[in-house]
Amino acid sequence: MKNGRGKDRDYPWWSPQVTPKEYELVREVLDSNYLNEGDYTTRFENEIAQLLxxxxxxxxTSGTSALFLALAALGIGPSDEVIVPDVTFIATANAVKLTGAIPVLVDIDPxxxxxxxxxxxxxxxxxxxxxxxVHVSGRAADLNAIMSIAKKYDLFIVEDAAEAFMSSIDGKYLGTFGNAGCFSFSPNKxxxxxxxxxxxxxxxxxxxILRQLKDQGRPKRGTGGDDIHYSVGYNFKLTNLQAAIGLGQLSVLHNRLQRQKEIYTIYSDHFENSSNVSIIxxxxxxxxIPLWTDAIIERRxxxxxxxxxxxIHCRKFWYPxxxxxxxxxxxxxxxxxxxxMSKAMWLPSAFILEDTDVEYVCNQIKRFFG
Ligand SMILES: Cc1ncc(COP(=O)(O)O)c(C=O)c1O
Structure with missing residues (x-):
């Protein structure tokens, strides 16, 4: 069951994987006896900054806290309005609520x-x-149009790139267009x-401001006893233990990204002319980069x-x-x-799926539709 493929024929929608590198780095952190946020967190931050x-x-601590902190650091709060798409994980709207601002929902481009x-x-x-x-499944929102609206009305842009790590458009990574970009490292990323x-x-x-807000308003963490707190703040620290896992995961990043593209390509080739299944x-x-392959399916x-x-495990899309x-x-x-949203579904997209697995899934869907 370790790889999410306990049975012979099991096609997970997603399955997180760990490599020996994570064990090695976590052991180093445990041996160091410094489990709190520290040098491994800084290394993880530096590697991500460099990659993007x-x-x-x-x-x-999460994509949700990233969104909340980005909005709060931009000074957004009670009585402000923030425009959010109706199709996203609910965290996007909840993060706006957490600031005291009002999430204003708007429709999507089909x-x-x-x-x-x-x-x-x-x-x-x-x-x-x-x-x-929100860059749903790793697909870029129409940033040209949105950036120019933001400019025209003098608005901030906080990109929800939770599902779009390393996805780019014309040489620029998603999450790096707006005032701030937010990523999630929850298990299905x-x-x-x-x-x-x-x-x-x-x-x-x-x-x-972000550094202060995430750590109790301190510009710098000292002993805790004689620290100076410049502002209100919170505790959203990512620990060395978590960062060690993240660093280990980065060692296989490029293979994973490549695999995600390959899986999507198999699906999109199979259903190119289908009248029942439309791969987005x-x-x-x-x-x-498709994090997950999403489709609009009749009789979903x-x-x-x-x-x-x-x-064969699929995941239905969120309710609006x-x-x-x-x-x-x-x-x-x-x-x-x-x-x-009543027709949208993510197809099995785990990077452990082999080509023959993805083809099997395609053939079963075709069989269903006769
Ligand atoms: C689009 C989107 N926004 C925000 C989040 C929230 O991230 P987290 O679960 O890390 O808080 C997620 C997902 O997990 C997401 O998919």
Missing amino acids: GVKHAIAV DTLTISPGAVESAITQRTRAIIP TISTGQGGMIVTNDDDLHI GFKINRGE DVVESYLQKMG IHTQKPYFQNDALFSQSTQL
Whole structure:
């Protein structure tokens, strides 16, 4: 069961993997007896900053805390409005709530499942302070359009790149376009630290505020006894133990990214002319990396149960945020997300799947549709 493939025929939607490197690095941390945030965290931050070509990377406890801290560091709080897509993991909206600001939900572009720039512009009010484009499954939101809207109305951009680590568009990594970009290292991501997150920014002043906010308002951690606290702050430290796992995971990063592209390509080739299954495209040639392959499938729920019986595990898309109790609104305001989310599903995308496994999944889906 260790690799998520306990049975002979088991096709996981996702399966995190650890390598011997993680064991080695975690042992080093344990031997050092310094389990708190420390040198390994700094190394992890530096490696990520270098990989993404940004000035600053700040490690935190999760993607959710990364989003919250980025917004809070930009001064967003009560009575401000932040524009969020209706299709995302609910953490995006919850992080806005945590600042006291109001998440304003808008519809998506049906071709990319990312935030619709037209809907963003229509939702802007006097109170709007920021937009959070979410790069769903690693697919870039329309950054050209969103950046120019932000410029026109003087708004901040915090990219939710939780699912887009190392995905890029035309030579620039997702997460590095806006004022800040937020990543998640939860178990279903390309690299995982169990739970963990990272904020990246090129803004030196924002970096200083972020460091303070994540550690009780201290610019520098001392003994705790005679520390100087410049502001209110929190505890969102990522420990050496977690960072050691992250560093180990980075040692196989490029193989994983390559595998993710290969898996997506098998699916997209198989269903190129299908009338029942539409694989949502990735611009692989322009740098996008599919974390997971997502599809719009007719009779989705029946297909999902049919596959499940064969050990083929898919994941249905999130319900649109506007249908969830804390954010409830009328479906009529969100025609695209309402229509698409009952048909959207992630296909098995674990990087341990072999080509023949992915082909088997494709053939079973084809068999279902006769
Ligand atoms: C789009 C999106 N935003 C935010 C998050 C929150 O990240 P975390 O689970 O690390 O808090 C996730 C996922 O896990 C996500 O997929």
